Every structure is written in C-alpha cells, then in structure tokens.
Amino acid sequence: MEIKILRDIFESNKQVAKEINELLITKKVYMLDIMGSPGCGKTTITDKIITSLKNKFKIGIIEGDIETTCDSDKLAIHNLPIIQIETSFFGGDCHLESSWIMKSLEKFNLNNLDLVIIENVGNLVCPAEFELGDDERIVVLSVPEGEDKPLKYPLMFNTSKTLLLNKIDLLPHLNYNIELVKKNIQKVNPKINLFQISAVTGKGFDKFIAYLSDNIEKKINHCSQN
C-alpha cells in the first residue's frame, strides 16, 4: 500500500518534470537546479552566477527553503524576478517537487527569460530523488564537509552533471586531500564536470561561468523545429 503511493508520487513528479522539460525547449529557456548541504554555498554561488551573467542573459530565480526568505532577501538586490517556495507551507518538505516548479514557471513570463536558476532546499539526500525537468543539476560540495561525501550520498553525485567543489580558499587551513575527493567522485560519477572554486574569493569561477554560458547559448540559440 505504502509502496504504491510512494511510486505514484515519484511517477507523477517524473511526468510533470517531463512537461517542464518540453516547455523549456519550446520557450528556449535553460534551467539549473543547484543542490547541496546546508551552508555549502548555494546562495553565494547563485549570487555570483547572476552577477556574472545578468548582462548577457535574462534571468529568473526560484528559491526553495523550508522557512524564512533569507536567501531571496540576499538575491533581491539584483532586481530580477524571484519566486520563493517555502516548503513549510507543504508540511516542511525536505526537497522541491516538479509540480511546484511548474507553478513557479507559470508565474514568470518565460518569453522574456533565458535562464532560470533553482536553488533547492539544503539537503544532500532527498532533492536528488525528485526530477525537476531542468537542463543541468549542479551539486555543490564544500571542502569543510570532507572527502567522503560522494561515496556516502551517491545518488546526488551520480545524477548531477556538474560538481562545484567550493570553499577552496579554506584548503590551507584544513587537512583535506584533493586527490582523495577526486578519486571518490570518479568512483561514483566519472563523467561529472568538476570545477574547483571559491564563491567568496571568486577563484576558479571564470572557467565555470564560461562553461555554463556556453551551455546556455547552445540551447537558446538552437533553431526550434516548431
């Protein structure tokens, strides 16, 4: 009984994710889903992406939080369309679901956007199970979290296209083994695009932005067959 219902939730989530994906192809909008532990740097990274790309692309933001509008408040200075999903409204959920993303997208004018950035709930477990119809899942792993996380939370790492290894400015102060984390990532997802960055100092960010910008352009400049 219980299993059946769980299956229904995932099936229905997957179906809406598929519809979102088709909508974004028609509208030529690129969508990112940024995930990672609480405090790994998702908001600072989102802020840096916006600063780097807002003169090039039209951007909308979807902020997922259990409670508070802290993150939306921080991003409000950019004066871009932001939709805040407080999951406490849905019972304190630990993830975002595709139906809430669809509702959020309906509130944007997609004809006037190139890029939508979703900042997911801070959680290395549950959000990985819910497809949102995005073009690129980005998992953020900060070095103070340790080298073993890809092995301990494999679903998050093997469903992500890109990994941002953040807070590398702290490396001189930590007993951290970069080769070991690379080996662990390799075991779980050898195809993942890895960037070593510091969202605070900006180190390594240019390379990531060039890569991301390229991905966005490929989609929005692609001739639709419709």
Added chain:
Amino acid sequence: MEIKILRDIFESNKQVAKEINELLITKKVYMLDIMGSPGCGKTTITDKIITSLKNKFKIGIIEGDIETTCDSDKLAIHNLPIIQIETSFFGGDCHLESSWIMKSLEKFNLNNLDLVIIENVGNLVCPAEFELGDDERIVVLSVPEGEDKPLKYPLMFNTSKTLLLNKIDLLPHLNYNIELVKKNIQKVNPKINLFQISAVTGKGFDKFIAYLSDNIEKKINHCSQN
C-alpha cells in the same frame, strides 16, 4: 489518503520511541542522538566522546548511513559494539526510524552498557521529525555552514537539547559573526545548551564532556523504582 498513511508512520514511530525510552529507563542506559548536516563533524565528535568517556562508561554505537561503512570503520578502532544501519537497505532513507533503533538495541547486551551513541544520517531536515526514544538530541552546526541555519531549519534546533557549534578553529579564516548565530539560536530555542567546540583541536570539549558525563551519571545511578 496519503496524509493518513503519513500520520500512521509518525504515530507508529512515536509509539516505538516511547517503548525504547521505557526500556532505557529500566536498563539504566543513556542514549544520545547526534544529528547535523553532512560533514559537520558528527563522526569526529563521536570519536572524541568515546575517547573521553570509554574508561568511565560502557559504550555502544549505532551508525546510520545511506551507504558505505566509512564511519563505522573509523570508529572500529575503539573495539566497542557497533551496529551499522545502512538506510539504502530501506530504500535510501534520509533519516533513522525508531523501529530500526529498537532492532539495533536488541542486538546489544543492554545490561552491559551505560551509554548508546546514535550517529544519525547527515541531514538537517528529516531526522528531526523522527523521535528515537533517546535522552538527548544533539545537533551539530559547523561554522562554515553560516549563521542563518537555526532560522532555516527550526525543527532540528528547537527539538534538540544541546547544540555543538563545531569547527571554531576555522573562525580566524571566516567572516563569521558569533553574536549573530547566538541571536538566531536564541530566537528558535532559548533553552538549548550551547557549547563552542573544535572536534579537531579539542578546544571547548572538556566543558561539554563534563556536562554530558554528569547527565549520564544522573541516569545510570538513579535508583529504579522497580
């Protein structure tokens, strides 16, 4: 329909938690539930608690992980009874449930233990919703995670008895506002016992261990009414 089933899960979890609590009173065993984000330092803290208290109390360990036995392997050097719960076996769950704790406790010889330490799955959201029948919930928050976490994940912070603010050895290298995090903690749970520690250097640990040791002694030396 779905809501009903969710309620059943929580109700049944709560019932088993109550039974565990009663069992631990009878057996005079103190139980800790250590929770926090991935990489906040739960395993290092568990290791330090064991090192500090293993000559004073008889200790058993329950390790929760989605996958891998990394943490159990690290703690195995103490040569104490360890039970590893791999939640991937239960479908990759993001939390521990009381029925799994009960099964784990049945595998220990409780007559020969004073303290059971549960290291929960790395997650600041879901484990907070599942009572495990313990005497003390400890939430670990590491300073690189930022000052806003108590406001963003209030359930975790207001159901915990103790907060370990970990990795304070990194303070000189971070733009971190201790007064702000204290204010945020105060808003969510003014009664929480706060200790500022570094599990790596050992700073602040003595005070926490004295407090914990006192709590354990109170329970195990308490004359049973049976």
